[in-house]
Amino acid sequence: MRCKTNVNPNFIVLKRDMSKAYDRASDESNGVLKKLDRARKVRSSTSRRMAPRIVTARASAEKLKDPDQLIDSVETFIFDCDGVIWKGDKLIDGVPEPLICFGLRVRGYFCYQRLNKITKTEEIFASSFTAAAYLKSTDFPKDKKVYVVGGDGILKELELARIQYLGGLGDSEKKIELKPGYMMEHDENVGAVVVGFDRYFDYYKIQYATLCIRENPSCLFIATNRDAVTHLTDAQEWAGGGSMVGAISGSTQREPLVVGKPSAFMMNYLANKYV
């Protein structure tokens, strides 16, 4: 892993016993845990030979009577950040700053200044990371390309994974030109379409992605997430990546493989890495 600037949407991995901030964090954790409707908690196995036991928070969590008991029994916590710890560029009211510091201090980095100035951490996993990680895990052919509906985060991750790509924000100004007999050309070497949140989403991108998925043999349809909402700003909830995925699902009649939260792929990746 390496520096990441994309803070939205993503996970923080918070590992117990790895920072002096632990005591402060646990003292204040009760207030935070109420908010963790979407959090996932990874519990260590008693033996490294056994698969880690993954415990998922209930959708509607009651206030903990004995937070220490939970914290003592769980080695690694994974927090969804967007909408849980922050919204847009602001901390959610009531989330204690030490928890954030704790999440970012582990593994030797202390990068927390303000949330919109995070520039370096090994502990934040953007959903966009998982698309590249998944394609790498499948030995995605070197001569194939990925068409991206989404932001720069996905493109950067693909670049780091040395996977060829096209689309992304570079396609945001392109328009279709309707005249008799007109057809949109598409690259027949696209072997996967990766769809994430894209605020420049439009019909050009829908059609290009649809052509690749429908007409290129064995073309994958991968979603980084299907979130109904995202938090572009803290003033309201904004339509999330689920709308981009829903559009392309509607025109291709295909369901995507979701590799970001809350998919098994991301959970297993994190569990294997940290537990």
Add this chain to the structure above:
Amino acid sequence: MRCKTNVNPNFIVLKRDMSKAYDRASDESNGVLKKLDRARKVRSSTSRRMAPRIVTARASAEKLKDPDQLIDSVETFIFDCDGVIWKGDKLIDGVPEPLICFGLRVRGYFCYQRLNKITKTEEIFASSFTAAAYLKSTDFPKDKKVYVVGGDGILKELELARIQYLGGLGDSEKKIELKPGYMMEHDENVGAVVVGFDRYFDYYKIQYATLCIRENPSCLFIATNRDAVTHLTDAQEWAGGGSMVGAISGSTQREPLVVGKPSAFMMNYLANKYV
């Protein structure tokens, strides 16, 4: 019903025994019927007191051995046009022109010249018509408005039904402006969002429609169709209205009420009108 200029996507209603063109059409119908994968056929009841029997064509129709037998036993045929009789602005190869003439001659009108010059017929029902017809059937409140994702066809039908609306192509140039604390305002008097095919579809429209459906109490979510493909041109298949509907379904986590093809509402409307 009245003049319609929108020819895509839509239905032709073709009624037996109402035109001299019948003989010519039946002679050539065998070749056409092979193509009617998506056609719907409405059979008259033996008594007006009974509900009409609606027979749906099989998804994969075999060549008819005795087309006259089918034609004799069915009073009214309803054809899907886009992708069945024409694609974009061209007739599908093999569809006999007399059938088109026949469809348009019934009820006293002969308007067929070329498909892209149809200007007057009582026999073509655009999906956009059904949205206004449905809202009228529900006594949509006079003080409520409709937010439209779609083309001018929907707006014109709403205007004729004297239903207030906003959105449509008028929203095609609008952009969101992201800055801390920014929120998109929306009209709290929107009581229904109608979604059809829209080639100017973008994130602004997704967010506006989502806000109305999610935040306005009892706001309806109506789709004119969920077609995976449409035929903007005859050169290729284009992502259809299903992509716009899928996007808004993805961000609202709501399923729409589909009032256009192949919904029961449209079938029942046509059956009541013609059978």
